[in-house]
Amino acid sequence: MRRRSLLALPLLAAALPRPGLAQAPGRPLAVASFSILGDMVRQVAGDQAALRVIAGPDTDPHAFQPRPSDAEALRGAAVLVRNGLGFDAWFDRLARAATAARPPVMVTATEGITPRSMEAHAHSHGGMERRQQHSVGPRRIPDPHAWQDLRLAQDYARTIARGLAAAGIAAPEGEAFVQRLAALDAWVRQQVATVPEARRRVITAHDAFGYFGAAYGIQFLAPQGVSTAAEPSAAEVARLIRQIRAEGITAVFVEAATSPATLERLAQEAGVRVRGRLYADALSPPGGPAATFEAMVRHNVGLMVPAMRGEA
Ligand code: ZN
Numbered sequence: 001m002r003r004r005s006l007l008a009l010p011l012l013a014a015a016l017p018r019p020g021l022a023q024a025p026g027r028p029l030a031v032a033s034f035s036i037l038g039d040m041v042r043q044v045a046g047d048q049a050a051l052r053v054i055a056g057p058d059t060d061p062h063a064f065q066p067r068p069s070d071a072e073a074l075r076g077a078a079v080l081v082r083n084g085l086g087f088d089a090w091f092d093r094l095a096r097a098a099t100a101a102r103p104p105v106m107v108t109a110t111e112g113i114t115p116r117s118m119e120a121h122a123h124s125h126g127g128m129e130r131r132q133q134h135s136v137g138p139r140r141i142p143d144p145h146a147w148q149d150l151r152l153a154q155d156y157a158r159t160i161a162r163g164l165a166a167a168g169i170a171a172p173e174g175e176a177f178v179q180r181l182a183a184l185d186a187w188v189r190q191q192v193a194t195v196p197e198a199r200r201r202v203i204t205a206h207d208a209f210g211y212f213g214a215a216y217g218i219q220f221l222a223p224q225g226v227s228t229a230a231e232p233s234a235a236e237v238a239r240l241i242r243q244i245r246a247e248g249i250t251a252v253f254v255e256a257a258t259s260p261a262t263l264e265r266l267a268q269e270a271g272v273r274v275r276g277r278l279y280a281d282a283l284s285p286p287g288g289p290a291a292t293f294e295a296m297v298r299h300n301v302g303l304m305v306p307a308m309r310g311e312a
Contacts (some may be wrong), residue, residue: 018204028078028169033091033103034061036147037081037109037160037284039293043177044161048170049078054091057285058144060230060257061087064093074098079167081160085115086110087144107163109156115142116210143280148212150185150297154178184297185215191301192216193300195308201247203240205255205263218304221249223266228258228281236265244270251307257282275307 032038038053045051052073055061061083063310071094074080082091095106117140146152161174192200200217202209206224211218223240225230243249244266252267254260256277267274278300279290290296 013217028167029076030079030164030167030169031074031077031104032079032081033083033088033279034064035059036281036293036296038082039283040109040147040153040156040177041081041162041164043156043292044171044174045133045169046173048172049164052077054094055088055282057283057291058257059282061281062088062227064088066090067156070094071098074104077104079105079107079163079169081107081109081163083144083147084110085142085144100214105163105167107160109159110142110144110146111159112178113146113152113155115144115146116206116214117141118143119253120208143210145208146211147293148209149215150181150188151215152211153293154181154185154284159179174301180294184294188216188297191305192218195305199250199308199310201249202251202253202308203244203249203263203266204253204278204280205258205260206280208255209278216307222304223262224258232262241266241270248310249303250310253278253307255280256284266286276303278303 012156027048027050030041030045031052031054031309032041033053034055035053035057035133040050041049042051045116050224054070054073055064055068074094075098080091080095081116082088082095120139147156156173157178161171164171197217201219201221202213203221205222206228207220207222209218209220212218221240221243242299244252250272252263252270252274253275254263254274256279258280260274260277264274279296283292283296284290289299
């Protein structure tokens with residue numbers, strides 16, 4: 001009897017939840033496909049849900065390749081949150097593989113949003129489209145980067161709050177978050193209004209700011225298409241260099257989580273200076289300049305506005 005209990009004790013201890021695991025006992029688990037959505041879930045749910053993020057800070061969600069352990073992270077989730085519009089299709093595959101036994105609520109943050117369409121550049125998603133491009137000309141595809149428009153980000157927050165509710169998770173901070181995003185939207189408009197209209201042009205690594213540009217009246221130019229998956233063509237880079245020189249564009253940026261090489265070369269050849277790193281598709285780690293979605297927007301606008309104005 002005594003021996004049995006001695007044997008049983010370590011087994012029992014091993015089965016208890018270990019401190020430091022994300023999923024505290026009793027708290028339902030929410031899993032978000034990438035860091036920006038993860039922060040939105042956190043802002044909306046507060047501490048009502050345990051949270052896991054698959055494509056974390058400083059990780060490019062376009063090029064993300066899930067590992068088997070990522071499928072494991074979805075196990076037991078009450079709710080899954082994805083962007084949709086083709087952005088995080090890898091997350092759908094993970095979800096199918098990991099959660100067959102008890103399907104969680106799947107939230108598509110862009111549900112109900114009318115997407116912008118964008119030109120699928122020849123290189124946007126690799127070989128297949130490149131071949132199609134040569135035979136059928138530019139194709140239009142939905143632009144997935146809708147979070148960059150802060151009015152649409154408010155829709156994201158409401159959609160996430162509804163999805164959490166459907167999974168039995170309270171969203172006590174949801175309305176406060178929506179209000180902060182509305183205030184942030186007004187602040188961005190104020191900031192952009194200080195830039196002369198003719199100077200509202202920004203060059204960055206890939207077409208991530210279409211919604212931002214449309215919402216706030218800024219023209220974004222990028223050598224790389226909607227995805228970060230492939231190299232831009234030499235012709236496209238040369239065209240941008242001519243445009244920078246001809247129009248006196250001063251706002252040139254690299255992007256976090258993507259290679260800076262093309263933009264640095266482009267800036268050098270055009271004789272302008274790279275003005276810093278914008279955060280487009282991923283947050284920075286905690287302690288960085290874009291650790292939350294709101295901090296990301298303030299960081300980006302704080303760099304873009306003086307750069308567009310041509311200030312030193
Ligand atoms: Zn992107």
